[in-house]
Amino acid sequence: MLVTSALITGLALGSMYGLLALGFHVTYAVSSTVNFAQGSSMMLGAVFAYTFAVTLGWPLAPAAFLALALCALYGVIVELLAVRPFARRGSSAWLMATVALGIVADNTVLFTFGKEPRGFTLAWAQGSVQLAGINVSWLQIAIPAVGLALAAALHLFSRHTKLGKAMLAVVQNPDAARLMGINVALAVSLAYAASSLFAGAAGIMIAPLFNVHSDMGTLFGLKAFAVAILGGVTSAWGVMLAGLIFGLTESLITALLGSGYTQILSFALVIAALALMPNGLFGRAEVKKV
Amino acid sequence: MAWVLLSFTRFFWEVDMRILLAALAFLLGISNASAQTIKIGLVTALSGQSARAGEAITRGLAIAIDEINAKGGVLGRQLELVRRDDEATPAKGVIAARELLFKEKVAVLFGGLDTPVSLAIVPIMNQEKVPFMGPWAAGTPITRNGADPNFVFRVSAVDEIVNRAMLQYSQKTFNAKNCGMILVNNPWGESNEKGLTAALAAKGMKPAGVEKFDGNDVDVVPQLTRLKAAGADCLFLVGNVGPSAQVVKSLDRMGWKPPIVSHWGPAGGRFTELAGPSAKDVHFIQTYSFFGKQSPVGEKVLKALMAKYPDVKGAGDVTPAVGVANAYDGMMLTAMAIQNAGSIDGPKIREGFYRIGRYEGLIKTYDKPFTPGNHDAVNENDYVWTQFIDNQILPVGMKN
Numbered sequence: 135m136l137v138t139s140a141l142i143t144g145l146a147l148g149s150m151y152g153l154l155a156l157g158f159h160v161t162y163a164v165s166s167t168v169n170f171a172q173g174s175s176m177m178l179g180a181v182f183a184y185t186f187a188v189t190l191g192w193p194l195a196p197a198a199f200l201a202l203a204l205c206a207l208y209g210v211i212v213e214l215l216a217v218r219p220f221a222r223r224g225s226s227a228w229l230m231a232t233v234a235l236g237i238v239a240d241n242t243v244l245f246t247f248g249k250e251p252r253g254f255t256l257a258w259a260q261g262s263v264q265l266a267g268i269n270v271s272w273l274q275i276a277i278p279a280v281g282l283a284l285a286a287a288l289h290l291f292s293r294h295t296k297l298g299k300a301m302l303a304v305v306q307n308p309d310a311a312r313l314m315g316i317n318v319a320l321a322v323s324l325a326y327a328a329s330s331l332f333a334g335a336a337g338i339m340i341a342p343l344f345n346v347h348s349d350m351g352t353l354f355g356l357k358a359f360a361v362a363i364l365g366g367v368t369s370a371w372g373v374m375l376a377g378l379i380f381g382l383t384e385s386l387i388t389a390l391l392g393s394g395y396t397q398i399l400s401f402a403l404v405i406a407a408l409a410l411m412p413n414g415l416f417g418r419a420e421v422k423k424v
Numbered sequence: 425m426a427w428v429l430l431s432f433t434r435f436f437w438e439v440d441m442r443i444l445l446a447a448l449a450f451l452l453g454i455s456n457a458s459a460q461t462i463k464i465g466l467v468t469a470l471s472g473q474s475a476r477a478g479e480a481i482t483r484g485l486a487i488a489i490d491e492i493n494a495k496g497g498v499l500g501r502q503l504e505l506v507r508r509d510d511e512a513t514p515a516k517g518v519i520a521a522r523e524l525l526f527k528e529k530v531a532v533l534f535g536g537l538d539t540p541v542s543l544a545i546v547p548i549m550n551q552e553k554v555p556f557m558g559p560w561a562a563g564t565p566i567t568r569n570g571a572d573p574n575f576v577f578r579v580s581a582v583d584e585i586v587n588r589a590m591l592q593y594s595q596k597t598f599n600a601k602n603c604g605m606i607l608v609n610n611p612w613g614e615s616n617e618k619g620l621t622a623a624l625a626a627k628g629m630k631p632a633g634v635e636k637f638d639g640n641d642v643d644v645v646p647q648l649t650r651l652k653a654a655g656a657d658c659l660f661l662v663g664n665v666g667p668s669a670q671v672v673k674s675l676d677r678m679g680w681k682p683p684i685v686s687h688w689g690p691a692g693g694r695f696t697e698l699a700g701p702s703a704k705d706v707h708f709i710q711t712y713s714f715f716g717k718q719s720p721v722g723e724k725v726l727k728a729l730m731a732k733y734p735d736v737k738g739a740g741d742v743t744p745a746v747g748v749a750n751a752y753d754g755m756m757l758t759a760m761a762i763q764n765a766g767s768i769d770g771p772k773i774r775e776g777f778y779r780i781g782r783y784e785g786l787i788k789t790y791d792k793p794f795t796p797g798n799h800d801a802v803n804e805n806d807y808v809w810t811q812f813i814d815n816q817i818l819p820v821g822m823k824n
Contacts, residue, residue, distance in 0.1 A: 140646050343642050
């Protein structure tokens with residue numbers, strides 16, 4: 135019972151870490167930059183969805199759809215304001231600029247949404263089902279399912295659509311892609327939109343389990359970055375799998391050894407894994423052609 | 425002609441000077457009056473998950489200060505409340521406390537909800553010899569801090585005593601024999617782990633297990649599963665609003681419904697909204713409830729709250745009541761200590777606390793509430809067991 139319960143908890147949390155880490159992967163692959171404040175995008179997804187679904191009383195589907203659209207727009211803004219001006223000059227200041235923009239977003243939400251955390255209850259998520267002798271809520275089943283479905287959607291998009299193929303071309307060689315008439319700036323912008331959309335989706339799904347407040351994404355963002363590095367930030371399925379591995383490891387350590395060991399051991403294992411495999415579990419070393 | 429002009433000039437010069445002098449005297453008067461107020465500092469969470477707790481403490485202090493000022497103040501001077509937000513963070517609490525001590529020159533500083541913040545401020549207060557009054561944070565080492573002289577006083581629960589009361593309540597009400605601890609992973613949780621372990625040991629018992637969780641943990645199911653597997657027949661819960669809500673939601677997901685005997689953390693915010701319908705299953709300790717028959721002081725305070733705050737329409741709107749009640753009594757006792765001291769000198773106010781005799785307060789009638797060996801005015805006889813019914817904190821068993 136102990137292990138089964140930990141596996142279910144770990145899968146739900148792990149798929150959230152994976153989804154956030156997938157956001158790091160998408161932008162890194164296309165532009166070699168990431169939004170370090172990915173946790174803020176996650177928070178915005180939850181806050182927008184709460185505002186539309188609870189404050190304005192909309193049905194969940196249009197509320198979630200508009201929330202995700204706004205998150206994608208936020209991603210475009212992040213790229214436009216905090217990444218492009220610096221990356222264009224070859225400066226690494228985008229690193230700090232994305233963190234700063236995240237802080238601005240967190241504080242704007244703090245003053246507009248409110249200082250108190252809010253509960254985001256979904257009626258359908260209250261139900262549960264018995265699996266292997268333990269009680270599992272629908273939400274715990276839905277979260278990994280949606281997480282993996284979104285990862286699969288990214289895979290299909292990049293392999294089977296013209297836009298996706300254009301993005302892959304930018305990943306392989308931005309200059310050659312530009313010469314072929316591909317709008318590289320648009321591809322990078324789209325990557326940031328997708329990155330924030332994934333984070334927003336994670337925020338909407340995690341909100342009913344957790345609560346909605348301005349700094350809810352901070353710790354998630356940090357863990358997701360560790361997951362992205364662990365998986366090998368260049369591999370899409372790698373980061374998703376690393377998310378699941380990290381979530382499961384956390385839960386199993388807590389269940390088997392006790393909560394006192396969770397953070398120490400899970401991050402020690404990340405360090406050990408990276409020491410043995412510097413490019414991450416599923417990443418490949420960058421080949422420099424001279 | 426020259427004489428007339430000279431007279432005119434002299435007249436206007438004198439008039440101007442008189443006006444200037446009058447204006448100067450007026451301004452000096454204002455500044456003097458301002459200097460005459462006795463500043464009372466408050467460092468508490470005014471934002472974040474515990475914002476409501478900070479607001480409750482503010483209201484308790486404000487009602488008491490209004491009442492004291494209406495009667496002429498203390499030592500002939502009006503009291504003035506100066507607040508700072510600690511954001512439930514020790515580092516920010518320390519910065520705020522230093523600002524209130526050195527810039528605002530507060531005579532007494534009140535603390536807030538969070539034990540880690542109060543524990544960080546206590547050494548500064550003892551070093552600067554300015555009294556610190558705790559109206560909420562219950563960590564045992566806050567008042568029992570080993571300093572001599574000790575400038576820290578409290579009108580609130582004390583973990584060590586609360587822990588004994590929690591064990592007693594679990595046995596009496598739920599016939600519990602093997603309780604497990606689920607504690608927030610911070611100094612407050614540690615303080616309660618020690619207190620609960622000692623309370624159990626005093627009865628020759630051991631906990632079913634001790635599990636910790638972080639304030640930002642989304643899922644506490646693994647920790648709770650360990651306690652369930654260890655045969656826990658009740659849970660001792662220690663955590664503020666958000667973390668406590670996470671425990672309740674995790675229990676719901678597990679479909680496990682053990683009795684939950686909690687410290688008073690859930691009282692500080694939107695617990696019912698965050699924890700869902702099972703919030704009512706958490707029985708937690710309070711020092712006061714505005715429900716039921718009130719003492720004359722209770723009626724007076726409730727009336728004052730309704731007059732001052734438009735959102736307070738009745739007892740159910742005074743939430744969390746414990747913050748209001750503790751802060752009100754804390755401020756009244758502090759005013760008496762300043763009166764006894766005859767000045768706003770810190771060491772003299774400290775001595776003044778020891779000279780407080782009988783006082784009919786909101787929580788109880790105090791009789792020599794502070795002695796050099798006891799800086800806690802409230803004890804186990806003053807606790808009330810409560811639960812959330814909808815959004816209101818009611819004594820257990822009382823219907824809304």
